[in-house]
Amino acid sequence: xxxxxxxxxxxxFHATVLDGLPEAVIVATPDGRITFVNAAAETLLGxxxxxxxxxxxxxxxxxxxxxxxxxxxxLARWAAEPDATAARYVDLIARRADGHEMPVxxxxxxxxxxxxxxxxxTVRDNSRRRAEATALKDANLRAARILMVAEDAxxxxxxxxxxxxxxxxxxxxxxxxxxxxxxQPLSILIPVAARTGHGRQVEAFGAARDASRMMSERPGVxxxxxxxxxxxxxxxxxxxxxxxxxxxTAHLRDVTTRNEVRDRLLESERRTRAVFDxxxxxxxxxxxxxxxxxxxxxxxxxTTGGVSTGVALWELPWLGAGDTAPLRDAIVRAGNGDAxxxxxxxxxxGAPLPIEVRLTPIHDDDGMRYILVEGRTA
Numbered sequence: 001x002x003x004x005x006x007x008x009x010x011x012x013f014h015a016t017v018l019d020g021l022p023e024a025v026i027v028a029t030p031d032g033r034i035t036f037v038n039a040a041a042e043t044l045l046g047x048x049x050x051x052x053x054x055x056x057x058x059x060x061x062x063x064x065x066x067x068x069x070x071x072x073x074x075l076a077r078w079a080a081e082p083d084a085t086a087a088r089y090v091d092l093i094a095r096r097a098d099g100h101e102m103p104v105x106x107x108x109x110x111x112x113x114x115x116x117x118x119x120x121x122t123v124r125d126n127s128r129r130r131a132e133a134t135a136l137k138d139a140n141l142r143a144a145r146i147l148m149v150a151e152d153a154x155x156x157x158x159x160x161x162x163x164x165x166x167x168x169x170x171x172x173x174x175x176x177x178x179x180x181x182x183x184q185p186l187s188i189l190i191p192v193a194a195r196t197g198h199g200r201q202v203e204a205f206g207a208a209r210d211a212s213r214m215m216s217e218r219p220g221v222x223x224x225x226x227x228x229x230x231x232x233x234x235x236x237x238x239x240x241x242x243x244x245x246x247x248x249t250a251h252l253r254d255v256t257t258r259n260e261v262r263d264r265l266l267e268s269e270r271r272t273r274a275v276f277d278x279x280x281x282x283x284x285x286x287x288x289x290x291x292x293x294x295x296x297x298x299x300x301x302x303t304t305g306g307v308s309t310g311v312a313l314w315e316l317p318w319l320g321a322g323d324t325a326p327l328r329d330a331i332v333r334a335g336n337g338d339a340x341x342x343x344x345x346x347x348x349x350g351a352p353l354p355i356e357v358r359l360t361p362i363h364d365d366d367g368m369r370y371i372l373v374e375g376r377t378a
Contacts, residue, residue: 018036018038019038019039021038021040022040023040023122023123023124024037024038024040024041024043024044024045024122024123024124025037025038025040025041025120025121025122025123026038026041026057026060026120026121026123027118027119027120027121028057028075028118028119028121029116029117029118029119030075030076030079030110030117030119031072032056032057032058032071032072032075033054033055033056033057034052034053034054034055034056034057034059034060035053035054035118036049036053037049037052037053041123044123044125045060045094045096045097045123046096046097046098047060047096047097051097056072057071057072057075057121058071058072059095060094060095060123061092061093061094061095061104061106061123062093062095064092064093071092071106074090074108075108075119075121078108079108079109079110079119090105090106091103091104091105091106091126091130092104092106094123102125102126102127103125103126103127103130104123104124104125104126105123105124105126105129106121106122106123106124107121107122108120108121108122147165147167148167148168150167150169151169152169152251152252152253153167153169153170153172153173153174153251153252153253153254154166154167154169154170154249154250154251154252155167155170155186155189155249155250155252156247156248156249156250157186157202157247157248157249157250158245158246158247158248159206159245159246159247161185161186161187161199161202161248162183162184162185162186163181163182163183163184163185163186164182164183164247165182165249166178166181166182170252173223173225173252173254174189174223174224174225174226175225175226175227176226186198186202187199188224189223189224190222190223190224191222191223191224191230194222202237202248205237205239205248206239206246206248212236212237212238212239213236213237213238221233221234221235223252223254231254231256232254232255232256232259233252233253233254233255234252234253234255235250235251235252235253236250236251237249237250237251238251276294276296277296277297278296278297279296279298280298281298281374281375281376282295282296282298282299282300282301282302282373282374282375282376283295283296283298283299283372283373283374283375284296284299284313284372284373284375285370285371285372285373286313286331286370286371286372286373287369287370287371288335288361288368288369288370288371289312289335290312290313290314290328290331290332290335290371291309291310291311291312291313292307292308292309292310292311292312292313292316293309293370294309295307295309298375299373299375302318302319302346302353302355302375303316303317303318303319304317304318304319305317312328312331313327313331313373314327314328314331318346319346319347319348319353320346320347320348320353321344321346321347322345326342326344327344327357330342330357330359331359331371331373333359334359334360334361334371335361335368335371337361337368338361339358339359339360339361340358340359341356341357341358341359342357343355343356343357343378344357344375353377354377354378355375355376355377355378356375356376356377356378357373357374357375358373358374358376359371359372359373359374360372360374
């Protein structure tokens, strides 16, 4: 009689104290037998108290075949943890009355009620947090994969300029494997002469208000490969502060080939300009409507000066020119795609100056673009 009275008293105590709590609470013996569930636990798990009291805790939190966690062993291990301010918890899978499995967060504390030891177990639905954590993990994984296979070399460093990310393109660009440079100073990728200045620039950027910067706006940005070869870079650097930690990320492009192509084009333009300007015959490049784009020295010498681009060729102050209608008509024909030749006559020092004029349409992939005019003294 005494034992039954004690059990009834304990149950009454549990009902009085625990049923009003909004959090699901299960009371169990040290060997995992359920002695009480509060109203919130009934709602969360879908059982009536009468269905689970006296049953093992594994009825509600079964052991998962793919996990090593034994719920009863875990309860026994952490229930008597002396540091109550650091209550342990574990993520488990609970089984509702309808058979539906639900991720839960479980905490346990041991206590004495009457003369009996009991485990007080709180259970929280962890579905939302688990889904958010999974979504965040997936997003981070996708972002990491995108960064790793990006065409640009991507290098991230911490506030101390130690490398924390080095993608595949960076490996190809610099000749290092990621594991060789993670934790190393960024300076190993920078020519020795530029290291001190570069470090100061990064620190200044960290203190500045702008979140990104084109480092290639500064002349002579260069990297150094593992082989010791230096090469020109186009670089954009961004910074992000999270949880009080500052991270810098640089997107890098090796512009060696682009610079070589640019230099070849510039050299080709210089050569073409030299030939154009020093030709003994007058040369002019027009658009298809006859406006002057370029005119060389010999061509300018056939005018009284004041030659400017953007005006019609027939409107230039030609030496002693009379009727310029033939030139205008020839340009119209050339603008329509015809090659045209005709004879003209200027005056120089009171003497006639016969000129042979040839107009050649110049086409590209988009059609007729220019007219080349050649004027040669007869």
